[in-house]
Amino acid sequence: MRSQSVTLFGVEGARAIADPVRREILELLRAAPLSAGGIAQRFAISRPAVSKHLRVLIECGVVEVTVDGRRRIYTLRTEPLVEVADYLDRLIGPALPQRFDALATEVARTRRERKAASNMPKFENGRKRA
Numbered sequence: 276m277r278s279q280s281v282t283l284f285g286v287e288g289a290r291a292i293a294d295p296v297r298r299e300i301l302e303l304l305r306a307a308p309l310s311a312g313g314i315a316q317r318f319a320i321s322r323p324a325v326s327k328h329l330r331v332l333i334e335c336g337v338v339e340v341t342v343d344g345r346r347r348i349y350t351l352r353t354e355p356l357v358e359v360a361d362y363l364d365r366l367i368g369p370a371l372p373q374r375f376d377a378l379a380t381e382v383a384r385t386r387r388e389r390k391a392a393s394n395m396p397k398f399e400n401g402r403k404r405a
Contacts, residue, residue: 289359290331290335291331291332291335291336291337291338291355291356292356292359294328294331296318296320296324296325296328297328297331297332299317299318300314300325300328300329300332300338301332301337301338301351301356303317304338304349304350304351305351308348308349308350308351309348309349310346310347310348310349311325311326311329311347311349312346314329314349329349332349335355336352336354336355337351337352337353337355337356338350338351338352339351339352
């Protein structure tokens, strides 16, 4: 029986998102390709630290670099991240319908309680209102 586990491609995607700075960089690149300087100016860490994170993201396959003259432009590649998302969906997916079922039960209970409360007689100063 073959296991439906994450391939090395997906493991690298998971490694890429393990660090909060790398997640922030991915968010920036999701909006638009950027140069290293364009990325670094948005962080309070050193340029070498940003470069190190970019290197990890490239190694993981979630960022692609192209050379434009003297500039390096970094672009998001989503394939490894999609594989991680698919794996997590398989892993926790069956739990989601159960959670939605519980939510639906709770909503129905609340509606019943509100309906019952609205059908109860209203009192004012100890007397039933008309």
